[in-house]
Amino acid sequence: MTLQVELVSPERILYSGEADMVVCRTVAGGEVAFLTGHAPFLAALETGVVRVKTGSGEEVAAVHGGFVEVRDNRVIILSDVAELAKDIDVSRAERAKSEATGDDEDAIEARKRADARLDAAKRAS
Amino acid sequence: MASGQERVLRRRIKSIQSTKKITRAMELIAASRIVKAQQRVAAARPYSEQITAVMGNLAAGGAGLDHPLLQERDPVRKVGFILISADRGLAGAYNSTVIRTAERALQAHQAEGRDYELTLSGKKAEGYFRYREYRIGDAFSGYAEVPSYEDARRVARAAMERYERGSGEEGGTDQVELIYTRFLSMGTQKVVNVRLLPMEREAIEDAAKAGDGPQAAYEFEPEPGQILERLLPRYVEGRVFAAMLDAAASEQAARQRAMKAATDNAEDLIKKLATVANKVRQAGITTEIMEIVGGAEALRLAKTGGKVDYFPETVLSRDLLVDHLDRSGAYR
Numbered sequence: 001m002t003l004q005v006e007l008v009s010p011e012r013i014l015y016s017g018e019a020d021m022v023v024c025r026t027v028a029g030g031e032v033a034f035l036t037g038h039a040p041f042l043a044a045l046e047t048g049v050v051r052v053k054t055g056s057g058e059e060v061a062a063v064h065g066g067f068v069e070v071r072d073n074r075v076i077i078l079s080d081v082a083e084l085a086k087d088i089d090v091s092r093a094e095r096a097k098s099e100a101t102g103d104d105e106d107a108i109e110a111r112k113r114a115d116a117r118l119d120a121a122k123r124a125s
Numbered sequence: 126m127a128s129g130q131e132r133v134l135r136r137r138i139k140s141i142q143s144t145k146k147i148t149r150a151m152e153l154i155a156a157s158r159i160v161k162a163q164q165r166v167a168a169a170r171p172y173s174e175q176i177t178a179v180m181g182n183l184a185a186g187g188a189g190l191d192h193p194l195l196q197e198r199d200p201v202r203k204v205g206f207i208l209i210s211a212d213r214g215l216a217g218a219y220n221s222t223v224i225r226t227a228e229r230a231l232q233a234h235q236a237e238g239r240d241y242e243l244t245l246s247g248k249k250a251e252g253y254f255r256y257r258e259y260r261i262g263d264a265f266s267g268y269a270e271v272p273s274y275e276d277a278r279r280v281a282r283a284a285m286e287r288y289e290r291g292s293g294e295e296g297g298t299d300q301v302e303l304i305y306t307r308f309l310s311m312g313t314q315k316v317v318n319v320r321l322l323p324m325e326r327e328a329i330e331d332a333a334k335a336g337d338g339p340q341a342a343y344e345f346e347p348e349p350g351q352i353l354e355r356l357l358p359r360y361v362e363g364r365v366f367a368a369m370l371d372a373a374a375s376e377q378a379a380r381q382r383a384m385k386a387a388t389d390n391a392e393d394l395i396k397k398l399a400t401v402a403n404k405v406r407q408a409g410i411t412t413e414i415m416e417i418v419g420g421a422e423a424l425r426l427a428k429t430g431g432k433v434d435y436f437p438e439t440v441l442s443r444d445l446l447v448d449h450l451d452r453s454g455a456y457r
Contacts, residue, residue: 006171008171008172008175009172009274010169010172010173010274010277010362010363010366011165011168011169011172011273011274012168012169013168013171026346027346027347027351027355028346028347029346032346039342039344040342040343040344041343041344041345041346042179042182042183042186042343042344042345042346042349042352043345043346043347043352044346044347044351044352044355044356065355067176067179067352067355067356069175069178069179069182071343076175078172078175078176078179078359080274080278080359080362080363081274
């Protein structure tokens with residue numbers, strides 16, 4: 001038995017496939033891992049990394065907010081801003097991080113996003 | 126005279142031919158872009174379906190529907206409009222139809238004493254309303270043919286922000302209507318006016334009921350109300366995005382049709398003008414022949430002293446008509 005995973009952005013389905021485990025970060029509860037047979041679950045996601053463990057390896061993506069729904073061994077991750085690790089431009093993320101220096105909300109948010117992208121890129125490599 | 130007229134006609138034909146080449150190219154480009162735009166519409170569907178399903182599950186899971194984006198306001202003093210038009214023209218009636226629909230809706234609200242606030246997407250809408258000195262709240266442009274989610278988010282946020290402010294404050298609204306062109310098929314596009322805010326509760330309740338079979342007992346994190354609070358703005362953005370994608374596909378379809386009509390018209394015009402030009406040329410030749418024959422006849426009459434010789438052997442037609450019949454110069 002495997003999980004059926006879909007990572008969906010508003011513009012397209014970024015990833016769709018089978019997996020053994022999915023790990024993501026929710027707003028309230030920190031890291032959550034889903035295995036087959038998980039109880040129905042619905043959560044809001046934090047800016048962070050989503051990891052999809054498959055038999056052959058791992059698919060990593062950075063999400064900036066979004067939602068996860070688990071039900072009947074289907075994991076659906078909805079995120080309005082999501083990027084697969086292989087699509088992440090590391091140098092751009094680094095630049096974004098170094099440019100976001102302020103203490104205001106926007107800068108903190110931008111740093112968080114850049115961190116998530118760098119983290120995702122690092123884990124994937 | 127005659128040849129001058131002909132030259133003018135030929136010049137017009139040439140200019141129409143080059144116009145035709147351009148419209149034909151635009152027609153083909155638009156046709157290929159429709160396909161891409163439709164693919165974009167299709168690719169965006171899973172997200173909006175899923176987000177609607179999640180919303181249904183949250184409602185079924187006990188999220189209270191008392192979010193401000195769901196609250197009907199009474200009375201409605203100010204209506205916001207999100208109007209989605211194109212950045213470019215040359216798309217037939219595409220822009221004018223959507224703009225006219227919006228203007229009518231706006232005037233209908235005004236007639237009932239409600240004020241308006243415009244959130245415009247696309248250069249064409251902005252140009253129209255600015256020229257007529259309407260008050261424009263926000264205007265966005267530069268992406269109409271290939272809208273990204275980020276573009277939709279900016280527009281949706283601007284409208285939501287005004288809605289949240291409410292009509293009590295400067296620039297705030299009590300209701301938001303979304304006007305765009307829905308892509309029904311290659312041949313049919315329709316301008317629609319849908320209420321965006323407050324959101325129809327029935328839509329959520331229907332989604333809650335549509336949840337497959339007996340509702341699974343979801344575990345929520347954080348509690349459903351808080352998730353819904355985050356989800357509703359995304360849902361509104363998603364609807365604006367879907368509207369923009371539909372509008373982009375409609376724009377290309379309208380442009381393709383308009384350019385096809387233009388190409389066909391150019392073809393007709395070329396045919397008509399070519400006929401006229403040929404007639405003028407023929408008339409010119411005939412006149413010249415008449416002049417030459419007349420001239421030769423006069424000469425001959427003068428030589429023979431008025432005696433008419435109906436079968437002259439000395440004047441051959443090839444001598445008379447050398448300029449007209451013998452283009453190759455073989456007789457010269």
